[in-house]
Amino acid sequence: MANDRDVLPDNVKPTNYSISLFDLKPAEPWTYQGQVEIDLQVNKPTKSVTLNTHHLNLHSASITVESGKHGSSVKSNDISFDKKNQRCTISFDQELPQSKKATLSIAFDGTMNNHMAGFYRSKYKPPVEPAKGVAKDKDSHYMFSTQFESSDARRAFPCFDEPNLKATFDFEIEIPDDLSALSNMPEKETRKSKKDGHKIVSFDKSPVMSTYLLAWAFGDFEYVEDFTRRKYHGKALPVRVYTTRGLKDQGKLALESAHQIVDYFSEIFRIDYPLPKVDLLAVHEFSHGAMENWGLITYRTTAVLFDEYASDQKYRNRVVYVVAHELAHQWFGNLVTMDWWNELWLNEGFATWVGWYAVDYLHPDWNVWGQWVTEGMQTAFQLDSLRTSHPIEVPVRNALEVDQIFDHISYLKGSSVIRMLSSQLGVETFLKGVSDYLKAHQYGNAKTEDLWTALSKASGQDVTTFMDSWIRKIGFPVVTVAEEPGQISVKQSRFLSAGEVKPEEDETVWWIPMGLKTGPEATDAQREALTVKEDTYRDIDTTFYKLNTNQTGFYRTNLPPQRLIELSKSLDKLSVTDKIGLVGDAGAMAIAGHGTTTGLLSFLEAFPAEGNYLVWSEVLSSLGKVRRTFSSDEQVSEGLRQYALKLTTAAVEKIGWRFQPNDDYLTGQLRALLLSSAGLSGHKATVDEAQKRFQAFIDGDKTAIHPSLRSAVFKIAVKNGGKDAYKAVQHEYLNTTSVDGKEITLQSMGQVQTPELAREYLDWGFANVATQDLHSVGISLSNNGKTRETVWQYTKENWPMIRERMGGNMVVLDRFLKMCLQKFSSFELEKDIESFFKDKDNEGYDRGLAVVSDTIKGNAKYRERDMEVVREWLQARGYMK
Structure with missing residues (x-):
């Protein structure tokens, strides 16, 4: 694999960076000056050094090489650029000898861009009077931060921007006196700058880490703070959530979650959190959801801020999960990093699974594994059922290709197979293997097989054999079931949503845990995993059986049509995750032609009395796919609308509009979902009530709509109220002070x-x-x-x-x-x-x-x-x- 990579020459290797940024222009042209000194190990004699740069101007470069007791300094006589590959080569007129220590010094300048990549600026409107030093223009104020993953550290400073070229980092930055600066490590010192009204903030040396995990930020920041309950090196660690001025109280939910999760992960990974502080920073403009920079984690505002009185409750769930996901990376990704980008899933798949594992620990009443099956697993199935999918571990030749594999395969399929494996091994055994893996490779890089080795040793099972096809092969299987009295025959084949799998596309034989329940009491019936194309399982009570219990296996099931009908009469025997899986599978079989849409619609008619939000979410998602597909035919579209209306009417009339004091999180989410679905399907009472509440809201009564019902009411109002309602929601977008208000209004205006x-x-x-x-x-x-x-x-x-x-x-x-x-x-x-x-x-x-x-x-x-x-x-x- 390494030979297929287009990587930097190995004649030198970085060991430490000292970065100094100064003369920052907080307005057009938004430039800054920089100086970087990179300590290098010169592995073999060379006359040039090649490293990564992108959108930087390099003014000068020199190198000092230690040789024996003396060192010699050489200025570069030529700096050439390969813009396509984002590299520059610094050449010298004499050969540099092999040396354990050389220092490359580069003077450069860059731009604090507005592309949410590299070192960039984010605009915002402050809710309170900001500090005088805040950058601003006629419309907005600005904060500044970094986003370096996957390959954008090179936009901020010249560097060896590959994940296995780890080094330590010293960082300092010149900023206005009344602003705050942050970086991965605690502040070392602040000294007065020669520039009037400015100071220079420097930070402690970082641990050895990849360039993409370096981070810094500055702006008009304030914070809320708590401390871990565990002691680390004899003292509790400070945990802070930073925001721009006026928003810090909305960081309390993230803070409450973060300090508990740091302690929890330290416990289950059996390795203490390795840095002296944990900072979470809300960034106003952000291309991703969050970024796991070591010790300074950056977040989109809606992924870290939450207003107890004004936010939609669904964002509570989002904040806790995203905080957990990024904190998981502090160990799995930061302490131990994938060797190359083809193993990105090692970072993201594991962090996704263990992030939900932590949320389940904090909030067992949320049934997050039901949420996982309806949101995470079904989304992974959707992309992986295409011919244009890719294996979890996908070849990446050049780091510039990697951004496109930050997708549902790396995150969601990756975490699905982790969940399947942890279920097979037992979670405690699985986490013991993870701990051993982290300890063996800490502060270094590792490959997928290193994780499998640790898990095999901890479990006494051959994990590589289980997982190889799941990781290296494209797609996933469907298990087709045929029934005979007292037994079932099963056949595995690759599933494609377009159907018609060609023989050459169906050569993989997956290891498939059966997870079988059977009999009147739906008891577990242990069976060996399916490791061949076809097999028969005997002694099955075919009056009731269910494959893939709790949907822990990453595969679809294709049941005989009559079995789906029988299961619709036995929903009380099924768990929430089992119901979700059956609905998702029935919808997928209809799309692929292995089943029928009419079979799906008949099956869904069994669910009007369902009381669980997560099951309803999958029911309405599957129905939504059908309605979108056939929406071009007005007659069929109207028939499906009437069907959706009938399906939801009893449930929406039962749950009503009023939030009760004892309503749990899932009940509130079910109310919002049913009101939205029924209202958009034309349920008259719901439409009338939504329009009444909407009018009161825009007339000034902000209590007329519960925060968790804004999305439903706004959508129903725009659909039925024409341009006037659209303009009213647009006005709300421009004036909302709620952290989630912009997302909700944008989604609503599309009606x-x-x-x-x-x-x-x-x-x-x-x-x-x-x-x-x-x-x-x-x-x-x-x-x-x-x-x-x-x-x-x-x-x-x-x-x-x-x-x-x-x-x-x-x-x-x-x-x-x-x-x-x-x-x-x-x-x-x-x-x-x-x-x-x-x-x-x-x-x-x-x-x-x-x-x-x-x-x-x-x-x-x-x-x-x-x-x-x-x-x-x-x-x-x-x-x-």
């Missing part, structure tokens, strides 16, 4: 019902909405059958503007295209998209376009196959006139 209003929304969005949130504009319109095609037409007509606006950060552009274009079900539209991008430079989002193409083709095939069958079923059941 406009005409192409004209959709176009107006897109124009307004690209003129007024932060780049990080533009995908919310496109997605909300793409989910709407009345406006879906408008998004594509607008994209074509305005491509140069969109490319320019988002192209500074390909993660943002790739996400926009994938999420906005894959909802179509038309072969013609797929061809139009392919034709439009055919002559474009698609580097950075080509994988995304392939996913779009594959998804639309599958949707179109599904629509053509089942349209008339669905029409007949709806007519026969009285849903259509």
